[in-house]
Structure formats: C-alpha cells, structure tokens
Amino acid sequence: MKVYVPMDSAAKALGAEEVVAALQEAAPEAQVIRTGTRGMIWLEPLVEVEIDGIRHGFGPATPVDAAAILDGSSAKALGPVDDLDWMKRQTRLTFARVGVIDPLSMDDYEAHGGLAGLKRALTMTGQQIVDEVKTSGLRGRGGAGFPTGIKWQTVHDSDAPQKYIVCNADEGDSGTFADRMIMEGDPFTLIEGMAIAGLGVGATKGYVYLRSEYPDAIAVMTRAVEIARAEGVLGENILGSPHSFDMEIRKGAGAYVCGEETSLLNSLEGKRGVVRAKPPLPALEGFLGRPTVVNNVISLATVPVIFEKGAEHHASFGIGKSRGTITLQIAGNVARGGLFETGFGVTLGEVIDDLAGGTATGRPFKAVQVGGPLGAYMPRSKFDAPMGYEEFGAEGGLIGHAGLVVFDDTADMLGMARFAMEFCAVESCGKCTPCRIGAVRGVETIDRIARGDADAVTILTDLCETMTDGSLCALGGFTPYPVMSALTHFPDEFSTTKEAAE
Secondary structure (H helix, E strand, C coil), rough: CCEEECHHHHHCCHHHHHHHHHHHHHHHCCCEEEEEECHHHHHCEEEEEEECEEEEEECCCCCCHHHHHHHHHCCEEEEEHHCCCHCCCCCCCCCCCCCCCCCCCCCHHHCCCCHHHHHHCCCHHHHHHHHHHHHHHCCCCCCCCCHHHHHHHHHHCCCCCCCCCEEEEECCCCCCCCCHHHHCCHHHHHHHHHHHHHHHHHHCCCEEEECCCCCCHHHHHHHHHHHHHHHCCEECCHCCCCCEEEEEECCCCCCCHHCCCCHHHHHHHHCCHHHHHHHHCCCCCHHCCCCEEEEEEHHHHHHHHHHHHHHHHCCCCCECEEECCCEEEEEEEECCCCCCCCCECEEEEHHHHHHHCCCCCCCCECCCECCCCCCCCCCCHHCCCEHHHHHHHHHHCCCCCEEEEEECCCCCCCHHHHHHHHHHHHHHHCEEEEEEEEHHHHHHHHHHHHHHCCHHHHHHHHHHHHHHHHHHCCHHCHHHHHHHHHHHCCCCCCHHHHHHCC
16 A cells, blocks of 8 residues: 655644654555645645555544544545646646655656656757747746746856856745745756756756755755766766766755845855845856856756746746746635646636635635735735736736735734835845835834824835835845835725824
8 A cells, every 4th residue: 555645844844744653553564655745735734545546635634544544434535636626727837746756766756757858958959958948938936037048048158167057945935835845845856957957058066055944855955966966867977978967955044135146146155145236147257256047946947847848838838928837825814725836827816715715714805915025915906917927017016936925804014014124124134225224214114104103104105215226136125015015005004093093
C-alpha cells in the first residue's frame, strides 16, 4: 500500500508529522511517501492512499484518523484527489508535479517530465534559448512583471569572463508562499530552470538567495543540489554535454529590503543589504560586478515546462501581455486558502467569492490586499478587475507576487494604512530620504488623523506622492499604494475619526 503525506511546512505546522507517525504505527508495512502540498491548505494534513492506481484523499487528517484512513472507512474521505473541484479547475504548468512526486527523487522527477526541457535546451544555441523565452511571453513573477527574455538577452549580449544566474528566493511578502512550495515540493524544476538560464546567457554559476525563515526549503534545496550534482545535472559536462553549470544555496538574514534585486546582490556579496542606484543594471554589472540574471523562483521554475512543451504552449494561456499562468496565493480571512494556478485573466471576484469561498468568519467581505504589504487594498467594487499585469494595474492594483490577503468588515483600514507606513519605516534600508524619513512622517501623520486632525489627510496625500517619486526601490515607492487605496476606497474611516475623537 502506498500512502502519500506532504512534508510541506504548512502541512507540518498543521500536524503532518504526527499523522505520519500514527499511519506507520497502524500499518508498518505501508510505504509512506513524503511529497509537497497539493495547495489545498484548508485540507491539510491531506493523506492520499493509492487505490487501484488512483490516489484518494482524506483530510484534514489527525492521528486518530489513521486506522480508518488505511481501511477506507474514514468519514474524511474526499475521493480521487485529481477529481476535486480545486484541482480540476487549475491549469498547472509550474506546479504540475508539486504534491505528486517525492521532491528528492530524480527518478520520480524524470518520470513526470523532468529534465526534458534541459535536454532540449542542450541542443540549442544561447540565442535560440533566449528567443524561446521571449516567444513564451514569460515575465517576472515576483514584482512588476518585467519580460524575462529581455533581461536574459541583455546578459547574453554582454561580454564578460564570468556571468551569473541569481534566484531571488527571499519571499518576504505577507500572504505569499508559492516560492516555498516549489522549493519544498519540486526543487529540481528550479535547478533545471537555472541551468537552462545559464545555457542561454552563458553563465556557469548560480546562486539561490533563500530567506532564513524557510529552514525546510533550505534543507530540501541543499539536498536537491547535492543529488543533481551527483546525477550529472549540475557540474562539469551536464548530462554528458560540453556545458557546465553549478550552483549554491545562500541563506539571507531576513531583511525585507533584500527582496529587491540590488539589495539582494549586496547581501549576497557579504555587504550591507542596501539598494544600489541604477544604472548600471544588474544585467550589466550585477553580482561581483559581472552580468547577472536575477529572477524570481516561479519565473525560473516555469522555464523547464516552456522548453518541454514549447513556447507557444505557454503563450497560449493568459490575456494581453500577461502570458502563461498566475500562481494565486489565497490567504487571510478566507474559507479556502491555498495555492491555485490558472491562466492570467481570472477576475478578482472569481478568486474571492468562488475559489476562496468568501470569508472564513462568514462576515461580509471588506477588502483584499493584493501584492504583499505594499499592494493596494481592493474593495468589492473592483471585483471585475482581471488578474493581468496591465489590466489589474489599470484598476489601481498591483499583482506583484500574486499573494492575496482577505479582510472582512471588521478590519480597521486606518489601522491597516498605518501598518503599511510603519512596516516601511521598520524595513527601510535608509539609502534614500523619501523612504527613510517619509515613512516615519507618514506614521506620525496617520496618528494625527486618528486624533481628529482633518488637515493631516492632505498632508498624507502630498507625502505619498513624494515617496512615490523619490524612492530608489519598491519599498518606499510602493508604500503609498496601500495607504492611498485605503484612503480612496474607505474615506469614511479617515474622515470620521475627528467626530469619534470629539
């Protein structure tokens, strides 16, 4: 009997290890295989039992459910996992193997399409590889959605004795966990994507900058690199070719600003994590002053499927200039939280009311913050907004890393605006004045509004414009998004504070 239980951090936090111990005690002869999570976090720990070649789900499981799960009598039976509505409605490209395979089995990885993309890339020239990525329409999945192929082209065209591939795995935005899920559930796809990137631009060395708060991801990625090296996927003459590419895992110290690529590069070099002025661009003078590709985990992890199935296949999904899939991370006050991968174009309302099932409390929805702590608060009036970079931006939103944090009608939007400013004040690297001083003044100004100073609203608006125009990185430049969206969409919570104080 084969039994599958996630070793994903979310599942472990919800008791997966205790469930595994109970399953092994109830049936010592059973083969318990550890996987990533399927992304249905409200059902974790999710136990899957293979019955006649089909994996049937049971969850959320507890240790006392073990015996009933194994004999099929559990009331928590969900049926075939692939037939569940959450799974059937997805377009899983990047996350196709997550929750399905043993993350550290190269045989399992190859049996599910792994390495097919790298083998194809090894038959292509660097320019052909870059052109394939351009044709796919792949864009950065961690921020503003910059076209990946253009960044690769710049590094490809640079003349330098050494080039680098750097993976930004410093997933610091609230409500985001897609990077972690990939690294814990399918690490070889990130390794393969980085190797293909190296072939494309002429880089022979790569680094994964991984946040220290992800100990499980660090452990899995470190072991995966060792296995890939032993299997000839990394190192000299990868897969028997004349090409070489190797990589290392580097642990960050937890500064939010190090999610910005130039701060990350400084930290990677052992320097203080502060932003660098641009130009020069990292693609020309990046790590150690050499041309460097800096891409997010999801961007690089998507590269293998592009080369396995073809650029046109990837480009066939999505809307407008947003091609491929969006990995929605649904969190906060929701009935069904987790990861849902689908083509760009799904509307905000579909995500909140349909996929997430509304609020967990059952109270009316009030706002959703999309794009992390620097993203705008979107009200129900924006539910028709399609999730595409330009389309969502036209509605005043910011997709960013596609994390969604939902709030019900009890949320204090003045307090949330204050939190955004305070977050920036705490996390600022101090490099530029609008962020370093503006955020502190922003907190003070919001406190004035809370005390009933109506004039402070105008001051706050002017301050936000100054921060947007003068900051070197996204931290200071985007902080006005949540503040101004809260002020715009929920003005009563700012204008009535004076009456409340009196």
